[in-house]
Amino acid sequence: MSDKQKRGLSVESEGKQAEHKSMLSRRKFMGNTLKTACGTALLGLGMGTYSRQASAFPAWAIRPPGALSEDKFSGACIRCGLCVRDCPYDMLRLAELGEQVALGTPYFVAREKPCEMCEDIPCAAACPTNALSHELKNIDDARMGLAVLIDQEECIAFQGLRCEVCYNVCPLEGEAITIEMQPNRRSGKHALFIPVVHSDACTGCGKCEKACILEEAAIKVLPTHLAKGLLGKHYRLGWKQKEKAGHSLVSPDIKHRYNLPEGVRYDYNRGGLELPPEAKLEQNTPFSSNPLESLKKLQNQENR
Amino acid sequence: MVSQAAKRQLPGQQAIDKKGWWLAHKWLILRRMVQLGILALFLAGPLLDVWIVKGNLASSLTLEFLPLSDPYVMLQGLTAGNFPTSEGLIGVAIVLLFYALVGGRVYCSWVCPVNIVTDAAAWLRRKLGIKVSSQFSRSTRYWLLGLTLVLPPITGAIVWELFNPVSLMFRGIIFGIGWAWMVILAIFAFDVFVSQRGWCGHLCPVGAFYSLLGHKSMVRVSAQKRDQCDDCNDCFVVCPEPKVIRPALKGADKGISPLIDEGNCTNCGRCIDVCDEDVFNFSSRFKG
Numbered sequence A: 001m002s003d004k005q006k007r008g009l010s011v012e013s014e015g016k017q018a019e020h021k022s023m024l025s026r027r028k029f030m031g032n033t034l035k036t037a038c039g040t041a042l043l044g045l046g047m048g049t050y051s052r053q054a055s056a057f058p059a060w061a062i063r064p065p066g067a068l069s070e071d072k073f074s075g076a077c078i079r080c081g082l083c084v085r086d087c088p089y090d091m092l093r094l095a096e097l098g099e100q101v102a103l104g105t106p107y108f109v110a111r112e113k114p115c116e117m118c119e120d121i122p123c124a125a126a127c128p129t130n131a132l133s134h135e136l137k138n139i140d141d142a143r144m145g146l147a148v149l150i151d152q153e154e155c156i157a158f159q160g161l162r163c164e165v166c167y168n169v170c171p172l173e174g175e176a177i178t179i180e181m182q183p184n185r186r187s188g189k190h191a192l193f194i195p196v197v198h199s200d201a202c203t204g205c206g207k208c209e210k211a212c213i214l215e216e217a218a219i220k221v222l223p224t225h226l227a228k229g230l231l232g233k234h235y236r237l238g239w240k241q242k243e244k245a246g247h248s249l250v251s252p253d254i255k256h257r258y259n260l261p262e263g264v265r266y267d268y269n270r271g272g273l274e275l276p277p278e279a280k281l282e283q284n285t286p287f288s289s290n291p292l293e294s295l296k297k298l299q300n301q302e303n304r
Numbered sequence B: 001m002v003s004q005a006a007k008r009q010l011p012g013q014q015a016i017d018k019k020g021w022w023l024a025h026k027w028l029i030l031r032r033m034v035q036l037g038i039l040a041l042f043l044a045g046p047l048l049d050v051w052i053v054k055g056n057l058a059s060s061l062t063l064e065f066l067p068l069s070d071p072y073v074m075l076q077g078l079t080a081g082n083f084p085t086s087e088g089l090i091g092v093a094i095v096l097l098f099y100a101l102v103g104g105r106v107y108c109s110w111v112c113p114v115n116i117v118t119d120a121a122a123w124l125r126r127k128l129g130i131k132v133s134s135q136f137s138r139s140t141r142y143w144l145l146g147l148t149l150v151l152p153p154i155t156g157a158i159v160w161e162l163f164n165p166v167s168l169m170f171r172g173i174i175f176g177i178g179w180a181w182m183v184i185l186a187i188f189a190f191d192v193f194v195s196q197r198g199w200c201g202h203l204c205p206v207g208a209f210y211s212l213l214g215h216k217s218m219v220r221v222s223a224q225k226r227d228q229c230d231d232c233n234d235c236f237v238v239c240p241e242p243k244v245i246r247p248a249l250k251g252a253d254k255g256i257s258p259l260i261d262e263g264n265c266t267n268c269g270r271c272i273d274v275c276d277e278d279v280f281n282f283s284s285r286f287k288g
Ligand code: SF4
Pocket: A064, A065, A086, A087, A088, A089, A090, A091, A092, A114, A115, A116, A117, A118, A121, A122, A123, A124, A139
């Protein structure tokens, strides 16, 4: 081979080598990019899955007033803590790493420090993201959760004792909680004074839970979706329909009648059976009003 | 290159000998004062009941009238489909403007608390002479940045803020740290033993976001007296983003301006500190 040829060859092979090299480096670059892309995707999968788990809000924690629904809240709150700082009662806190609440988001625990339902709602006003909605203007419209008298075995009102502490501390006393009287079947003659929560007024502030005198509160604020049932949409309550229409929609109302002796009436609200004032029932009855006489009668029968 | 410098002596020794310790650490000390000062302002409220600033880096209110919000965190919320309040938007605008002017990654070297940790890790690494470093690309952070902006629209949640060590550490110091100190420790160990400048230089999507934001900033470091460079390499050793220095310092023949015109320069000023020939100085985009 001549020198020229040799040189030509070597130049050619050099060119090939350079090409080879650049191909290699390109391949390496592509490989690296692919690696990074795959790693990123995997990481994303992991983080996404974890975030779904982390956004499960525990039932014992309560968001501040005006908080968006939990799925929207996790996309809105930037965990700045301005709500925490502007609460004059200092009852909000941001979740720390290791707690069950999604990291850095604000919440409170009713049994420790409930919401005092400030009229100007400073917590929501401070929020820069609307995670605590600025549309909430009246604190009575807040729905942080719903109080439920969840343990009717331990609540002492159900034992027939007078308590009503939850009722008395409620900022919406008489609307969010009322006291309903029920017969005390144990004593047979007293009333039970039962606190009853009404979801159309309860804000979920947690003052009742905080104040409950038991060691573990019998009344607890729960997330509304856990506390509330939902009647099937196809249900029509007859009396409500009637009220709306002004008359019965099913069949003409027939007045209910009892088969009672002439002159006797039954009225639940006025204590049951009602006798006509002129009737002297004792005289017509085969039984004597004196129980001893009945006994004597029995004895006479046996002696015979 | 790096190993030679490390063998010879710790970087900046010549500068200390020539300028004295204080001048050779001027920008570093200023930086630490600013970083700790910001933390102190936020802490004065809960600790001393002096309310100058409240909130945290994600969003804050200074003296009851100046709102500041982190554009990166807000952007994550936006991609999750939530629109902030006007107050929040004003806060974002002010911060955007500020960093666009002074340099995005000024956030890293002058504000971010993790920077103190990773700088300490880099220092310890040099001290111990650890050379091994796992290799991965500095562009990984942009992948992660993309990921943190893609996850919110998919999941509907601001996913990254469940992990973000920057928020974790800053919020932790002010509002209660929980187990977050473990994350900080992990980053420290990672930077010392696994990867040189691993977190801030390769992975952190916060830094990536701010590098894009400050891409064309006004305030820049310039290697104005690059002809005096005696190739001691100290600036390369201390710089958290050594790649940004070469074009400006060594590009005179190729007609490259001495301005370090790179979004990833953090404007930390360490190169100015450690250079005994006073090659570097703070300058502006117009002066070059
Ligand atoms: S309404 Fe008042 S007490 Fe309740 S969370 Fe808001 S600021 Fe705190």
